[in-house]
Amino acid sequence: MRNVSKPPHAPEASEQKGTAITEEAFLAAYDMRQFERPSVAVDIVVATVSGGALRVVVYRRKEHPARGKYALPGGFVGIDESLDAAARRLLREKARLEGVFFEQLYTFGAPGRDPRGRIIAVAYLALVPPEALSAVASAHGARVCKVLVEWPGTAGGPASIFDEDGRYLPLAFDHSSILGTAVQRLRATLDATPVAFRLLPHELTLRALQDVHEAIRGRPVNKDSFRRRMLAAGWLEATGERERDASHRPAELYRFVSRGIAWPIVD
């Protein structure tokens, strides 16, 4: 039986006399529980770049459903909790991450996406520098896996994950779609906004920044023009320091500064 619930915007009970009562009286008489409601969860793509590859945090599911498959960190939204607050709480609870950059990505609401029932997932994207994930690795079943994207540019589509030995790891539910959407967002905003800096430590070399761009785009970028663009964008400030323990000429260290530059860039 399909429940195309009639919106409570105009509930039957108060429709006739509704025009005369006050807003307070209306709200007091209003019972929202008359409509069947879905559950709402937040799922988070916690992304970083290390070893020249885009990586995300996943957990091996120990319970049904999708037992043995890998899932993005996530959980249900509290009834008095905003979506952003839920994402912040879940980042803390599930990945021990605080103060990291995150933003809402897309909402996945296909009726069959979770066998437990109607669960609508608001997906988030969190960006962290690789060293911030050292604590996560020790967490209960957590793994930081390489992402494989099989479509070019911002075409979109699912993405899959692999372990260090190149073995495919199955993702639970529709999490390959969520992951694909995250990569699409990253690729689309990479040039227009300074997202790449969120994936790097505070002090960085231009080479490391280029590695991040190449890992996200999945293809090489032109070195010369990349350096010029980055230095012209006004996001970088030379520290005067140089890289250490490189087996070749050490590169200049830069700091990310957004002096007066809006986020995203305003034209």
Add this chain to the structure above:
Amino acid sequence: MRNVSKPPHAPEASEQKGTAITEEAFLAAYDMRQFERPSVAVDIVVATVSGGALRVVVYRRKEHPARGKYALPGGFVGIDESLDAAARRLLREKARLEGVFFEQLYTFGAPGRDPRGRIIAVAYLALVPPEALSAVASAHGARVCKVLVEWPGTAGGPASIFDEDGRYLPLAFDHSSILGTAVQRLRATLDATPVAFRLLPHELTLRALQDVHEAIRGRPVNKDSFRRRMLAAGWLEATGERERDASHRPAELYRFVSRGIAWPIVD
């Protein structure tokens, strides 16, 4: 009392024995109703461009809450209905629109956004040519209002609506935020994707296309370079026909064709 509901990913009841039972048995025993759930609605920004201005469809609310204010068309998501299906249904029910382009925009979930209780709104953006809204105008309380955006570029922020006489019309709930997000999305995707064509009839002049770009960006664009870019993009095909009833030289009519060009553009 704050209900930060413990995620049913690992429900207490089946935690101990969960590792031994089958997925079928787990799901049969699983009761999702133990957690308090929000309502989920879809709100739609139905946008067009006419008279050199970006316009959206709003309804004057006849009932509490926010009685007398203007609201975007919207309604609750059916328990077995996907989010896209809910948007399609609401476009048909509320604005008598079928077969129009629409996409998901952002999800608004602040706990206090609707005084009736916890209602999470998945916002959608629908783009229609101006003549498609002639039937909407006659609908119950519907109005097609000019949009005012007070921030430059893709900075983001709220947007407000005005009637034909320049009078400010108050928007209900957080609909000015939703509207602002819609404009931000339009501005961000205007150059990279052929969204502008969704706001125009099938046959169009370059001038009309430029008007759409200027209305969305909120500032003039360079005519010469705009013409070159549009003709080079491969989205336009000359019909050989010319504009009628213009009080000056009639412009060439073009048709939108996306021959082999992906949506959005793949590089």
Add this chain to the structure above:
DNA sequence: AAAATAGTGTCTATGAGACACTATAGT
């Protein structure tokens, strides 16, 4: 010295902005 990567200078191709000019409709 050899290897490897960092960083600079310069040439070329492309696309945006500017502007002058021509074309074609209504009045």
Add this chain to the structure above:
DNA sequence: ACTATAGTGTCTCATAGACACTATTTT
């Protein structure tokens, strides 16, 4: 003829890509 807008040709400037070259570290 006059006005208004459509549409073309060309110049300049900014930026991306390509490539040659120099610089500085480890081994």
